[in-house]
Amino acid sequence: DTGVSQNPRHKITKRGQNVTFRCDPISEHNRLYWYRQTLGQGPEFLTYFQNEAQLEKSRLLSDRFSAERPKGSFSTLEIQRTEQGDSAMYLCASSLGSGTTDTQYFGPGTRLTVL
Amino acid sequence: QKEVEQNSGPLSVPEGAIASLNCTYSDRGSQSFFWYRQYSGKSPELIMSIYSNGDKEDGRFTAQLNKASQYVSLLIRDSQPSDSATYLCAGLGDTGRRALTFGSGTRLQVQP
Numbered sequence: 001d002t003g004v005s006q007n008p009r010h011k012i013t014k015r016g017q018n019v020t021f022r023c024d025p026i027s028e029h030n031r032l033y034w035y036r037q038t039l040g041q042g043p044e045f046l047t048y049f050q051n052e053a054q055l056e057k058s059r060l061l062s063d064r065f066s067a068e069r070p071k072g073s074f075s076t077l078e079i080q081r082t083e084q085g086d087s088a089m090y091l092c093a094s095s096l097g098s099g100t101t102d103t104q105y106f107g108p109g110t111r112l113t114v115l
Numbered sequence: 116q117k118e119v120e121q122n123s124g125p126l127s128v129p130e131g132a133i134a135s136l137n138c139t140y141s142d143r144g145s146q147s148f149f150w151y152r153q154y155s156g157k158s159p160e161l162i163m164s165i166y167s168n169g170d171k172e173d174g175r176f177t178a179q180l181n182k183a184s185q186y187v188s189l190l191i192r193d194s195q196p197s198d199s200a201t202y203l204c205a206g207l208g209d210t211g212r213r214a215l216t217f218g219s220g221t222r223l224q225v226q227p
Contacts, residue, residue, distance in 0.1 A: 031213065042119075042203050042217025043159065056213060091158055095213075103149065104215060106158045 002026060004107030006092050012113045013082055020078045021110045025094030032075050033104060034067055035091040036060065043091055049075060050097060082114045118142050119206050121218035129226050134191040136221050138204030141185065145206040145216075148180060148187045153201045153220065162202075163189070194225045 005024045013019050025032045030051050035043035046065070048056045051072035061067075064082075069075040079086055089111050093104040120139045128134045138148075147166045151159035165171045165178040165187070177190040187206075191198055201220040208216065 033213070033215075035215075040123075040219065042205070042219050043215070045214035045216070048213050050213075058214070089158075103161060103164055105161060106151075109158045 004092055004094050004105055006090075006107040006110050008110060009108060010111050010113075012115065014115050015082060015084060017082055018078065018080045019082060019112065020076055021090055021092075021112075023075045023077070023092030023094075023107060025074070025092070026105060028096065029094035029105075030072065030097040031095040031102070031104075032069055033093040033095075034075070034077050035093065035106075037089045037091055037109075038087075046077075079112075082112075084114050087112055087114045118216045119204055119218040121202075121204055121221045123219055124222040125224045126221055127224045127226060128194050130194060130196060132194050132225075134194045134198065134223055134225070136189040136191070136202050136204075136223065138187040138189075138218055139185055140187065140204075140206050140216075142206065142208055142216070143182075143185065144208055147207040148178070149205045149207070149215065150176075150178060150187075150189045151203040151205060151217075152198075153203055155201075159203055191223075194223075196225045196227050199223055199225045 032049045034046040037043040049069040064080045089109045092107045095102040095104045150162045153159045163178045165180045175192045179188045203220045204218045205215040
């Protein structure tokens with residue numbers, strides 16, 4: 001499978017714990033994005049990388065959230081001191097990075113439940 | 116006010132009919148638009164992209180863009196029960212911003 005992959009697919013944690021998600025983009029894609037989606041809503045943008053550089057962050061990305069993309073390959077999203085409001089589907093997408101209209105392709109997502 | 120608006124539905128059509136899904140946007144700087152299909156519990160799957168005013172056809176799907184009216188639509192011809200899903204409209208802003216702005220989606224039900 002050459003699509004975007006995400007791990008784990010499901011994560012259940014207790015409030016206050018830290019969690020980390022991983023995303024592996026399509027191999028030739030140099031742009032990588034994180035979104036969050038709650039029930040009945042469309043995905044909301046969190047952050048975006050071009051290669052290893054984090055170029056854009058949403059105000060949704062509080063200081064409890066941190067994302068990295070070392071070496072411009074896979075990316076991790078860490079949430080510290082999780083809260084029940086963090087329960088959502090966390091989606092990763094990647095794109096080729098050519099021009100202004102490049103298309104984003106989504107991975108299967110990681111569903112987080114905070115108890 | 117959300118930047119991309121969609122009717123949440125559900126939109127119910129009989130099998131074989133044309134389903135028409137609509138989306139309006141407020142950011143006049145938006146250059147590109149995308150339609151994604153999302154089955155319950157799954158991630159969004161790209162159906163079509165459209166960048167220029169007019170129609171773009173791909174198989175049973177036709178996307179329409181009218182930048183003057185800030186309106187995007189998706190037509191699904193010969194609707195099948197397997198088309199039953201939530202359809203997300205997304206816009207990409209002006210140069211330099213790479214974040215997609217999504218609507219809340221329209222739920223489509225195709226009745227066999």
